[in-house]
Amino acid sequence: MDNSMERWRMLIASFQRLEWIDISIAFGIFLIFLVFRKLFTKYVFKFIVSLTRRTPTHVFTDVLLSFEKPLRLFWIVLGTYLALLYLPFNITTTEFVQHIYRSFIIMLLGWGLHNYMSAHSAFFFRFAKRVELDEDSMLVPFLSKILRFSVIALTIVVIAGEWGYSISGFIAGLGLGGLAFALAAQDTIGNFFGGIIIITEKPFSKGDWIKTPSVEGTVEDITFRSTQIRTFADSIVTVPNSTLANEPITNWSQMTKRQITFKVGVTYSTPRHKLERCVHRIDTLLREHEEVNQDLIMVRFSDFNNSSLDIFVYFFTNTTAWTEWYRIKEDINFKIMNILEEEGVEIAFPSRSLYVEKDHQDVMQEMLKEEEEEDHTAVNEKSSK
Known part of the structure; x- marks a missing residue:
């Protein structure tokens, strides 16, 4: 602690003795790298990319394009470091500044790897071709999301280790809290593995028309937790992957x-x-x-x-x-x-015919009864006259 305080006092004293010529030269060094950055990205980088496109594989081209933006920032970081290094005081040798610059380098590497893990990179195209996946398979974007998340997590862990934080303690804490996390996130874990089942078994692909007991429509996207389906009413239904993985799925697009x-x-x-x-x-x-x-x-x-x-x-x-x-x-x-x-054939419509059969003697009795009633009526009419 005393050594670090003494070093900071010496830096402050050296800063007070700075001359304008030293500041101007340091600033000039920074400007040179700033100009070189523009020249590099506009001419040199494009020339290198054009050379790599002539190679049999597109791996180098894909890597260069993934690190294009990190390289632009790298020249600024490098120019700042060399400008400070020229100054008469040794600020670049301090532990704090070294941690900052190393953290920047780790972040730039993580940024490039994050870009390289894009679903449209040559890495995933080769993988899809090797395992014979179709162009609409959702496995590639799903793996891309997992690897990108892993790169971000790894970058954060490495930067934390650079600043002296205990990574082993963090991992041990994850182990102790793993059971509680698993119990609290049963649905999330179920949906995650449901998504893996859906992607590996490939009952449908993006853009397919599917029907399940819970929803019918066109598959739009699949995430860690759910699958998005656009219905014929043009609405989006989000179905948990655990539910979808346990339902019978009719893929009408496979007809x-x-x-x-x-x-x-x-x-x-x-x-x-x-x-x-x-x-x-x-x-x-x-x-x-x-x-x-x-x-x-x-x-x-x-x-x-x-x-x-x-x-x-x-x-x-x-x-x-x-x-x-x-x-x-x-x-x-x-x-x-x-x-x-x-x-001359007619289309039938629902109808019913009712046939009533009577005994012959019953019919004769009814006829005699009707005749007697008619005679009785005629007699009454004559008596009334």
Whole structure:
């Protein structure tokens, strides 16, 4: 403590004895590095980047671009250090100043690594290519976020160690508090591992149309905690990853073709030959339609329903787009209506016929009773006259 105080007194005394010529030269050194910084970033750096682009790999180019902004700040830090080093007092040898400059260097390295861990870097492109991930896979941005967070945490820990803070004590504190943290953050940890399951198993990718028991829409993003899904009402629904990982997920975007199935009910008065003719013509319609997938087409007289004779229609469209699918479905519906009209076949509607059977003797008794009532009425009318 006494040595450090004595050193500061000596620095103050040296500062008081400074001459303007020393200050001017030190300031000139700083200006030289400031000008060189502009020349370096505008000409030298761009020239080096253009050379690295000619190499078979883009690793060096990616590293240089990641450290471009940290390098700009580095020249200012270096110019300040050399300017102070020229001054007659030894301020750069003090422990405090050395800690500051070393902390700056660590921060600049961390900044460059943080940029290099971007989801668009060559590092992740090579990784995605090696594990055969598609371009829309969310694993790359997810890993990018994890590595960027790790770089920030490591940079803070190293700077803390530079200033003399006990890293081992910090790690020990994490170990002691780990149980309490795990108990308090069960949901967060569950969501985190749910996100890892979703990304590794790849039930869907960014931009896919999915449906679960809780939500249906297009996947927009996945984070450490949740997945964001844009619904067809154009709202964003945030679903916890732990919930999504435990739900059945229907990925409609994985369809290679889209199903259409329905029943056409005609009246019971339809003759057999007309029914057969309608089935044949609908089947021919689908097989000649350019926008209908030809792998599987089924048109059959299927059921004797309560109020109709049902024709079962089952086929797929080549397109999976929702609007196009509806347009094709409408077109086929109209053409089926034309077929039924041309064949003189009516579409059935829900109805019920009631048939009442009576015994022959009961009918004769009711007829005799009605005749007796009519005779009795006629006699009464004559007596009244």
